[in-house]
Amino acid sequence: MSNKVIHAIYNDDDILMDAVKATRAAHHHIEEVYTPFPVHGLDKAMGLAPTRIAIASFLYGLVGLSVAASLMNYVMIVDWPQDIGGKPSFSFIDNMPAFVPIMFELTVFFAAHLMVITFYLRSRLWPFKAAENPDVRTTDDHFLMEVALHGNEDDLISFFKNTGAVEVKVIDKH
Structure with a gap:
């Protein structure tokens, strides 16, 4: 099994929310979403359990x-x-x-x-821990959705481009 993930980068939070909903509706597993500020309702759209x-x-x-x-x-x-x-x-x-x-x-x-x-x-935030941010633009003005790659790579790339992603990259995580 490969450790490849897709990084779909968006430049608007509303487009990101629609993309997250479309991705969940297509039954793709969202690993993580990186945003420069809290996006209201993103946790529910991702299907995360409520906090305790x-x-x-x-x-x-x-x-x-x-x-x-x-x-x-x-x-x-x-x-x-x-x-x-x-x-x-x-x-x-x-x-x-x-x-x-x-x-x-x-x-x-x-x-x-x-x-x-x-x-x-x-959250596994230890002192002196290295940052896990995959793209530095997500600290400024871009949003990144990391999705596990299962199935046809080209179909998923075109799927994310259709959801409004400005950039789609396939990354090999080790």
Whole structure:
């Protein structure tokens, strides 16, 4: 089996969206689409599954809330209770209103930071990683659709030219 892919380059996002829909309708597998800016609805047109990062963020927020509540209970109630302003620290529940801002801040802190780390790990974005952009023009004003080559090469090239591609190249990926 060959590792050839077709790079169809477009110069308009609306033409790209129509081409993605036509490519999916023709049952060709789209490997990746490179765009210089986010294109609204492209993920649905490509048939990508919805993201689960919101669920992860909620769980990370719960971890932050648990850490904040546990830490404040241990420090302010168990380990070193203090009488601040005539309000003794007998129980966590009695002092809950004073702890709410700290619990909120640690919930947001944990959710935000762990969500960013999860995104980087899931996207395989490591420090000092070389760029995987196949064509430098996609960072400026062009759009590139990478499609796996299965079947007749000439038929696919003419198919993508008919979808409005300004340039079609066959690339051997190794």
